[in-house]
Amino acid sequence: MNLVEVSGGNKFQRDIAAKVIYKMIETLLPRVRTLDICVKIKKFADDAVGYCMMADNHTEFEIEISKDLTLREFVTTLCHEMVHAKQYYRKEMDGEIHRWKKHMVPEGTDYFDLPWEKEAYRKQDYLAQLCWDADIL
Numbered sequence: 001m002n003l004v005e006v007s008g009g010n011k012f013q014r015d016i017a018a019k020v021i022y023k024m025i026e027t028l029l030p031r032v033r034t035l036d037i038c039v040k041i042k043k044f045a046d047d048a049v050g051y052c053m054m055a056d057n058h059t060e061f062e063i064e065i066s067k068d069l070t071l072r073e074f075v076t077t078l079c080h081e082m083v084h085a086k087q088y089y090r091k092e093m094d095g096e097i098h099r100w101k102k103h104m105v106p107e108g109t110d111y112f113d114l115p116w117e118k119e120a121y122r123k124q125d126y127l128a129q130l131c132w133d134a135d136i137l
Helices: 011-028 071-089 115-133
Strands: 003-008 036-042 050-054 060-066
Touching (some): 011 036, 011 071, 011 115, 050 071, 071 115
Parallel strands (some): 003 036, 036 060
């Protein structure tokens, strides 16, 4: 059974985050039942709005998301980070050694040219719209 824990932010943000994460698991990894995802809603010191980090076993993830986003940005960012969770789970990417699928990505590649970011940005709006259409918000 997948486990989603959400901390920080306000009650509304925590509720929305949990619903969006479960919807993304259902959409991106429908057969997986072993995920442990911890979402931390917090204030960021930099310009970033979200991060997804993986533990050693490809089933545990920590997602950090800015508490200062609009509802639409909040949902879209969670969807973006869940694309990264899917990429880690399926071993499509390894950001530490800059590997995408079976190809090495040159060090110093621009952030927006990284293949895992291209996929996440390409899918985030569609996935966010799925959340709106599913009436889970």
